[in-house]
Amino acid sequence: MKRCYLLLKTALIACTLPVYAQSVPGATTKTVCITHANVIDVIHNKTLPDQTIIIENDRIVMTGPSKKLQIPAGATTIDATGRFIMPGMTDAHIHFFQSGGLYTRPDALDLRHVYPYEKDQQWVKDHLNDLMARYLACGITTVADVGGPLRNFTIREQAAKDSLSTNAWVTGPLVSTYLPPNLDKNDPPIVKVTTPEEARALVRKQLPYKPDFIKIWYIVVPGQPAESTLHIVRAAIEESHAHSLKVAVHGTEYETAKLAVSAGADILVHSVDDKLFDNEMLQLLKSHQTVYIPTLTVMHGYKRAFTQQFDFPAHDLAYGDPFMLGTLTDLQHIDSSIAKFSYRQLRALHRVPSEEDTIMLKNLKLAQDAGINIVTGTDAGNIGTLHASSYFTELKAMQSAGLTNIEIIRAATINAAKGFGKDKDYGSVEKGKMADLLLLSKDPLQDLDALSHIETLIHRGKTIDAGKLLPVTPEILAQQQLNAYNARNIDAFLAPYSDSVIITDQATGQVIMKGKEQMRQRYSGLFEKAKNLHCQLVNRMVAGNTVIDQESVTGMGNKPLEAIAIYTIENGKIARVSFISPSKK
Template identity: 30%
Template sequence: MKPSTAILAVCIVAAGAPAEAQDTPLVLEGATLFDGTGAAPVPNARIVVRGEQIVCAGARNACAAPEGAKVVDLPSGSWVLPGLVDAHVHFAQTGWFEGRPDTLDLRDLHPFDVTQAQLKSSPGRYYRSYLCSGVTSVFDVGGFPWSWELRASAEHDPMSPHVAAAGPLITHAPRAKLNLPGEQEMILLSDEEAGRAAVRYMASRATDAIKIWFLRVREGEREDIDGRVIAVADEARRENLPLIVHATSLREAKVVLREGVHLLVHGVDDQLVDEEFLTLAKEAGTIYTPTLIVSEGYLNMFEAVKGVTTPSLDDPNGCIDTATRRRVLESPSLQDHPEVRKFERDFAAYRERLAESYARKVENLRRVHRAGIPIAMGTDAGNPGTFHGPSVYAEIEAMHAAGIESNELIVMATRNGARAMGREDIGVVAKNKIADLIVLAENPLEDIRHLRSITHVMRAGRLFRIEELAAE
């Protein structure tokens, strides 16, 4: 069968053939396989898929093609990788300001309750942008209770990424504009018992983790606030729930490392990490997510609405949904909005401060990497300027610029991300794993930017051409 014919046949199956046809074995062959474990690439590999599961993956002589299987001969030079995992996203945020009125309040144009109702009812706008960008799994590490509902509906849907969700954030510093009268995105950590009660509530909802938003604490309040955070960590242990923490300052990060935090979803940026931090992280088995690019996204969007720069979208495969694209490109039209006019900032000074902070984050990533602490890729997608889906490319490329080799980066963006989510059945291309993978036209080990060269995405055993997943 000619490759083009084979691919067409498979895509018809993906679009909704009867269950019997979907269970017909599917064979991908001819590409180089990088399986996400860190093992050496396998040239001219064969991957056998039945239903949602990988039956075999490796050298052709080790994986026989079942009789009657649909065979796809991938073009010469193609690479197959596990689907990417973004270990830090927020479905309650949009990539623009209507999801973060605490940063720029445009609720007169885009009421927050309406925005959240739309996001809750139509998560597919972001599901598609993730798959189109090669992301087959995401960890929502803080949002409204409805984020828990996304998990079951997405799990076996080939048009959705796998979703893990931590539910509302527990914090000593909630943002009132991010809560609604009947629903909370942030739960006030008013005292130790309030924190324990919040954990018990989330455990009753079968949350995937407990998330603490732990901002820098003034010296006179540290003992009190630390005690509340420690109580949350203790209750999470009692409920056997992993702890996720946003802590960008070294002191606060050490507090939660001593409590065995599972996932730090931001890099430390106020000072350089020291040996104590590294030792605590190794002892706790903590996964570190540096989240490098999100601040640059904010700066870009602030400059766009002020008319300082023309907004642009780094979206090589046309994945960003139409509504978000329109909001971003129309940003300069808001220059005369009252909230924008009163938003004054010295952008040159702001950029300088961000550059200083970024340099510390990069050096801390290098130190964490040299220490052998596991690292997962996460973008903080949903924040203004950090778009669901294609933001993974800039994040991975920033990590590469920090000195991490391409083969390690792919493991961080696949297997390690899956482990951050608490999943062992995804993140690698191997026997008995869920068949989530991407096909690239170019070698990502030669140039990590080749992750942008996606030609196909497989989710739960269904193969799609990238053109089928692009935004409508």
């Protein structure tokens, strides 16, 4: 280990390349006119052809047929001929106090001896602006943080002032019937209450911060009747409604969900996963106009991390934070005595799809067909559910449940705005509403994949190049290719590399590979054969345009292959790689 570290240090000192410049997206605040667009009308479930949208400051001031609207003098014009405009999307269930990485929920997986929980919390604070930009890059212009520390309210204030941050609807600590261990106790995200008076007091404590809603964590432990804490839940709902606040409830069991809705819950933030909806439940949800946020994929994130069986979609590899994604594979080199379980043994117990998965999909379809207000949310921030990038996976899961594209788009836009009482300002392309718009090259009503390719973003009236929102640094490029290597995704692996990349042996100067096509030929075969391939990042140093990684690769033989890789970045791509090693990656 000492020898490898000295090699890293020597290589670092030898690198004197200039720092790679990061591009910063520009934004304009002039009057903007989008002409000749096909507008997705989520109110009437149709596409309006050849429309013009006039935006002043942060609001839409006029929409209508292009031949009838006159463009104001001096306006910036965007010709959207052949393209499609839709409202910006909303992720109606996220948590900013969680990173999405392996170490973010020590109550579920306690690895604090490996990576302190405080470090994970600080990472979230330090990277909040980057997470916001990732949401925008994915077309998500609004998020709802459904429970966290009191600092959530500061996040909302900061986001409102920053044109490169999403709109944020937030609440404070969860009013809970259960207290999970090992979370922050100084500014707790979850507070257990044991009496109706305590529940009411916790609601009132948040009032000075002007929460957008209140969240209840209605948890019953095995053997505990759901009715035993209903009086506490009811008290929190009554107190919230007395102050004109909607109430969101976590109740994943049929009984807790039914009791919560009967007590007046406005929003169910998860699927019911233990029993299929019957007519009684569907009528209850509909008569109470309850919002249903299915969060179909969040448990899959936990399961794939705990079993180390990954199927990272391209969207995660491209838009998810690469460093938090990288932590998810760490169990492969963490001793099972520390984790207190073997991920290999868990694999035998993990069925895909599980019974719960099947119930959730069926309940979503039943709720949609019954006319219940369905809203898209991911529960991003939990282990394996990355901020921003997980949204597209959730949309595809909703599609697999049988929802049509227009139903999914409504769930992501107008339904979310209505569900949280924000439809006066958000959710559709209409006069007077916030100018949060997506300009797409393809019709999302025909192909949902169109939502993953955003040409231009209009956020609060400002035009933003969505392709320039995400930072591109040497370290990010090195991490992205490492993540894709571990995912055995050849296209994502090659994406950070220059077409003319050269890979050499540092000791001899011999060229090992030249160009992406040679890399594709070599690594495609490796990815296909080595099903347990894993590259552990042992150490990393960054100097300007150079990243030096100490790597240990398993899954290619009986012993790990040790190597030091020197990545040189030019023009935003990895242009050269040199290996210093007794064995090559």
